[in-house]
Structures are given as structure tokens and as C-alpha cells.
Amino acid sequence: MFGHGSKRGGSRHGGDWRDHPFGGRRGRHDRPLEQGDLRWLVLDLIGEQPRHGYEIIKAIEDAFNGAYTPSPGVIYPTLTLLEETGLIVSETQGAKKLYSLTDQGRAELAARVQEVTAVRGRLEEARARFGANPAPEMIRAMDNLRAAVQVRLSKGPLSPEAVQVITGALDRAASEIERS
Structure with a gap:
């Protein structure tokens, strides 16, 4: 669902926040996701398959055609929060952790279908506005x-x-x- 081709890229955003290619208000960090979206997006990605933190970052970058890459400083605290709340568990594999959903995480994801669907919708809308992968x-x-x-x-x-x-x-x- 999220793995669409592009690797690294970027864009220049200027003007009014309504002109921002990802919509929403441009905050201090110019994030394209709304408050709470990242949590559901990360949980959904892990629900598709167990993932390492780096794989989650790359999947989100790919989902945005390379126009947005969440920083490790945003992803890893989100993973910690999800783990502390019992929605995911991690298994140490060398220097990395592999994150998987718990039964509680699967139940929460199922109960939050509307939120996840809304996040997917905003993501697809952002992809459509941003356009195709750069050459x-x-x-x-x-x-x-x-x-x-x-x-x-x-x-x-x-x-x-x-x-x-x-x-x-x-x-x-x-x-x-x-x-x-």
C-alpha cells in the first residue's frame, strides 16, 4: 500500500500554508501529517508486516514520493510510545529492533479503521497534489x-x-x- 517507487527527493515550499503540497498548516517542522497521523500510519505499516525503524522511515518516504521523510527523532519516540502502550513489541536483532503488532495492537488498529482510512486518504491526496515521481x-x-x-x-x-x-x-x- 505505501511502497511506491521513489527514493530521495525534495521540494521547496513557500507562500501561504494552504499552498503547501501536503495541505494543513505549516508548523515549526513543516510536517505534512496531522497530529496523531504518524501513530496510525506507523501502526498500520507494522500491521502489514514486522518492520525495523529504518524500514518505517523509508516506507513513509516512499509513500510521499520522496517529498517528505520523517526524522528518526520523530519515528523512534513514536515507536517507543506504541511499545510502552502495548500496541507493538520489539525483538532485538543485532543493533536493530524489529517491531511487530501485539494482539492489543491488532485490536486497536481494527477499532481505529476510520482514523487509519482518513490518514491513508490524506496521504493519497498529498501524493496526487505533489505529482509523479521526479525523473x-x-x-x-x-x-x-x-x-x-x-x-x-x-x-x-x-x-x-x-x-x-x-x-x-x-x-x-x-x-x-x-x-x-
């Missing part, structure tokens, strides 16, 4: 840009002039892309 060469170019910025930032503090040059280049690229 592979676009993904490569986006990854190159991300890597270039990370390499430059790792070299140490930026001077005000360097910040101006980099932000100018990024803003010009964004403007050119928006006009295309």
Missing part, C-alpha cells in the same frame, strides 16, 4: 545540491559574504525552477 536525473541533481551544501557547511563557519553567495545561488535556482 532520476532530478533526484541525482537534488542529492548533489544537498551534498554540496553539507560539504560546505562541514568546512567550518561561514562568513557573512559566503552566506550571501550561497543563499543567493539557492534563491536563484529556486526562482528558475519555479519559472520552469
Whole structure:
């Protein structure tokens, strides 16, 4: 259900929150999911098959055609909460944990069909608004840009002039892309 092709990608979101490709309000972290959605999405993914945390992150990224990737800082606390509430259990496999539904988790998922269906609907709506998977060469170019910025930032503090040059280049690229 959630595993649709794309790998890494990204998008530039600007303007009013109603223009955001995933709908909803753009909060501090610009999350495309509503409050509580992630819990049901994670539980549903684990209900499909036992998964590691990284697999859950990748499944959600794929579900959003690479336009949104939840951070480990969001996924792992969610997994901890689901485990503490008895909805999932984990089995340690080397350095990883494999998460599975408990009987209580299956019952909760069955009782929350409306919430899960609503999350799936919002996810499909977001996918439709965002569009098809980007071409592979676009993904490569986006990854190159991300890597270039990370390499430059790792070299140490930026001077005000360097910040101006980099932000100018990024803003010009964004403007050119928006006009295309």
C-alpha cells in the first residue's frame, strides 16, 4: 500500500500554508501529517508486516514520493510510545529492533479503521497534489545540491559574504525552477 517507487527527493515550499503540497498548516517542522497521523500510519505499516525503524522511515518516504521523510527523532519516540502502550513489541536483532503488532495492537488498529482510512486518504491526496515521481536525473541533481551544501557547511563557519553567495545561488535556482 505505501511502497511506491521513489527514493530521495525534495521540494521547496513557500507562500501561504494552504499552498503547501501536503495541505494543513505549516508548523515549526513543516510536517505534512496531522497530529496523531504518524501513530496510525506507523501502526498500520507494522500491521502489514514486522518492520525495523529504518524500514518505517523509508516506507513513509516512499509513500510521499520522496517529498517528505520523517526524522528518526520523530519515528523512534513514536515507536517507543506504541511499545510502552502495548500496541507493538520489539525483538532485538543485532543493533536493530524489529517491531511487530501485539494482539492489543491488532485490536486497536481494527477499532481505529476510520482514523487509519482518513490518514491513508490524506496521504493519497498529498501524493496526487505533489505529482509523479521526479525523473532520476532530478533526484541525482537534488542529492548533489544537498551534498554540496553539507560539504560546505562541514568546512567550518561561514562568513557573512559566503552566506550571501550561497543563499543567493539557492534563491536563484529556486526562482528558475519555479519559472520552469
